[in-house]
Amino acid sequence: MKQMSPLQEIRHSAAHIMATAVLRLYPEAKLDIGPPTDTGFYYDFDIEHKFTAEDLKGIEAEMKNVVKERQPFERIEVTRQEAENFFREIGQNYKIGRLADIPEGESITYYRNGEFVDLCAGTHVEDTGRVRAFKLLNVAGAYHRGSEKNKQLQRIYGTAFPDKKELKKYLHQLEEAKKRDHRKIGKYLQLFHIDEDVGQGLILWTPAGAIIRQQLQNFIAEELRKQGYDQVFTPHIGKLGLFRTSGHFPYYSDSQYPPIVHRAELSHLAEEGCSCAELSNKIDGGEIDGYLLKPMNCPMHIKLYASQPRSYRDLPVRLAEFGTVYRWEQSGELTGMTRVRGFTQDDAHLFCTDEQVSAEIEGCLYLVKVILSTLGMSDYRVRVGLRADDSEKYAGNLENWNKAEKVLLEVAENMGVPFTKEIGEAAFYGPKIDFVVRDVIGREWQLGTVQVDYSLPERFDLSYVGADNKPHRPVLIHRAPFGSMERFCGVLIEHFAGNFPTWLAPEQVRLLPITDNQNEFAQNIFDQLFSKGIRASIDSQSDKLGAKIRRAETEKVPYMLILGAKEAEQEMVSVRSRVNKENEGSLTVEDFIARVEKEIETRALPNS
Ligand SMILES: [Zn+2]
Numbered sequence: 001m002k003q004m005s006p007l008q009e010i011r012h013s014a015a016h017i018m019a020t021a022v023l024r025l026y027p028e029a030k031l032d033i034g035p036p037t038d039t040g041f042y043y044d045f046d047i048e049h050k051f052t053a054e055d056l057k058g059i060e061a062e063m064k065n066v067v068k069e070r071q072p073f074e075r076i077e078v079t080r081q082e083a084e085n086f087f088r089e090i091g092q093n094y095k096i097g098r099l100a101d102i103p104e105g106e107s108i109t110y111y112r113n114g115e116f117v118d119l120c121a122g123t124h125v126e127d128t129g130r131v132r133a134f135k136l137l138n139v140a141g142a143y144h145r146g147s148e149k150n151k152q153l154q155r156i157y158g159t160a161f162p163d164k165k166e167l168k169k170y171l172h173q174l175e176e177a178k179k180r181d182h183r184k185i186g187k188y189l190q191l192f193h194i195d196e197d198v199g200q201g202l203i204l205w206t207p208a209g210a211i212i213r214q215q216l217q218n219f220i221a222e223e224l225r226k227q228g229y230d231q232v233f234t235p236h237i238g239k240l241g242l243f244r245t246s247g248h249f250p251y252y253s254d255s256q257y258p259p260i261v262h263r264a265e266l267s268h269l270a271e272e273g274c275s276c277a278e279l280s281n282k283i284d285g286g287e288i289d290g291y292l293l294k295p296m297n298c299p300m301h302i303k304l305y306a307s308q309p310r311s312y313r314d315l316p317v318r319l320a321e322f323g324t325v326y327r328w329e330q331s332g333e334l335t336g337m338t339r340v341r342g343f344t345q346d347d348a349h350l351f352c353t354d355e356q357v358s359a360e361i362e363g364c365l366y367l368v369k370v371i372l373s374t375l376g377m378s379d380y381r382v383r384v385g386l387r388a389d390d391s392e393k394y395a396g397n398l399e400n401w402n403k404a405e406k407v408l409l410e411v412a413e414n415m416g417v418p419f420t421k422e423i424g425e426a427a428f429y430g431p432k433i434d435f436v437v438r439d440v441i442g443r444e445w446q447l448g449t450v451q452v453d454y455s456l457p458e459r460f461d462l463s464y465v466g467a468d469n470k471p472h473r474p475v476l477i478h479r480a481p482f483g484s485m486e487r488f489c490g491v492l493i494e495h496f497a498g499n500f501p502t503w504l505a506p507e508q509v510r511l512l513p514i515t516d517n518q519n520e521f522a523q524n525i526f527d528q529l530f531s532k533g534i535r536a537s538i539d540s541q542s543d544k545l546g547a548k549i550r551r552a553e554t555e556k557v558p559y560m561l562i563l564g565a566k567e568a569e570q571e572m573v574s575v576r577s578r579v580n581k582e583n584e585g586s587l588t589v590e591d592f593i594a595r596v597e598k599e600i601e602t603r604a605l606p607n608s
């Protein structure tokens with residue numbers, strides 16, 4: 001039994017209460033599972049009837065009855081056979097499947113509340129009366145066990161909090177979040193496109209979205225250069241053997257695109273009568289070599305490090321790349337830009353001595369601070385992921401692990417941001433720091449990580465010559481603090497609700513000639529802005545000025561320049577900004593350009 005946190009217990013108990021209510025109203029429903037999530041809970045149901053929003057209200061009302069009944073949650077230990085007989089008898093076949101997942105030797109338990117009995121390892125609140133503040137949110141399709149090969153079930157999502165006030169706050173946040181949804185804004189402002197013919201979870205950056213990404217990359221690259229990083233480029237595929245050495249293949253095959261083996265080799269083997277299973281064994285075992293669409297950039301950067309002899313005087317070697325990687329995510333997990341299958345990490349690998357580790361990590365954290373504060377995201381925390389003592393999944397020796405964990409904790413303590421220790425959240429090759437930012441409406445987003453790795457340098461037998469003239473093993477630090485450009489841009493769209501600061505805005509200035517008579521004047525100003533690298537366009541549609549202003553506003557352009565007969569005659573522009581929403585008076589073109597250039601150069605935030 002894994003003890004849940006008090007909040008998880010409330011949410012998970014709410015899932016039991018929901019299942020109780022659903023069975024009262026829809027006795028024919030078949031139940032799968034109902035775990036707590038980061039923001040609430042869900043339960044999956046197999047039922048002919050399609051749940052509607054109206055049904056959710058009815059279920060919620062029945063849940064209130066179950067809460068009023070204050071049914072105690074009772075733990076009952078049973079044998080595998082008893083459990084199987086029971087669920088067969090009541091026709092809950094998914095439970096029999098789930099029963100089979102429980103390893104031999106582990107105890108099997110029911111939890112009973114009132115008339116409802118669930119196969120569950122716990123844990124729960126004492127009785128249903130403890131779940132006081134909850135709300136059902138929506139229903140969505142979810143494949144059984146997340147696989148498209150299985151039946152699609154109906155997943156009812158809800159949330160629960162210790163009290164009504166916290167629930168209300170969260171529901172308000174959800175409303176705000178809906179308005180800011182990057183999928184909606186991204187579509188409206190044409191920032192990115194996902195096309196079924198290209199593939200799910202693969203982002204096509206539109207010209208407007210590409211500007212935002214390029215500006216961000218320039219900004220990050222500039223900061224990296226100041227910190228002594230070198231930029232590199234590496235290919236999208238590499239030999240399977242490389243990823244065997246790194247340990248990424250075949251152990252993580254589930255989260256990778258399948259290996260690429262040339263058709264000629266496959267048909268040759270097929271002629272020999274090689275079966276699919278044999279083929280896949282040969283690939284896994286290394287008898288057939290192919291290529292892997294890279295799930296990580298590390299092995300390639302490691303090969304760059306190893307491509308020449310290194311002395312302690314060369315260290316730290318800091319190799320940075322906006323490196324595109326591909327990972328297989330269940331299609332049900334994909335969301336807009338924030339959960340994708342192909343993404344470009346703001347990746348870098350630092351090769352350093354033991355003594356340099358803490359200074360390098362401090363450097364990483366400093367960089368994150370600079371970039372997040374420039375974007376108005378100063379509210380963030382870090383999670384330090386440590387190893388779980390009892391697990392054998394970790395690579396490397398314990399002494400190195402302890403060393404690395406100690407360093408990460410020290411640096412986290414010194415940097416003066418809130419941090420939590422998360423036991424069991426380390427990577428398989430070393431402990432890590434995760435960044436979690438809070439956006440303007442209070443939602444938390446996990447960005448990227450900094451990870452200390454003593455394992456890959458061993459696997460690739462990396463070395464440098466020390467001051468003692470002897471070979472030593474460098475330490476490897478992986479860092480992609482913003483995660484990926486896709487995810488980070490998705491988060492930024494929501495953070496700014498599409499109102500990007502001028503330096504990031506795809507279109508910075510919209511020119512609004514009042515009549516066609518000012519078209520030539522508009523073109524003249526456009527040319528001046530263009531020559532300064534300011535991104536502008538002319539709205540030469542035949543609408544009235546009011547309509548042009550509204551259009552520029554809904555398209556979230558930071559500046560509008562209103563150009564009438566008077567302005568043309570005086571060679572002035574009448575400025576209207578997105579922030580102030582009113583005419584700010586006339587400026588000469590030179591003064592306006594100076595103002596915008598300063599705003600861009602300082603990367604000023606929209607309301608500063
Ligand atoms: Zn339970």
Ligand SMILES: [Zn+2]
Nearest residue numbers: 296297298478
């Ligand atoms: Zn890496």
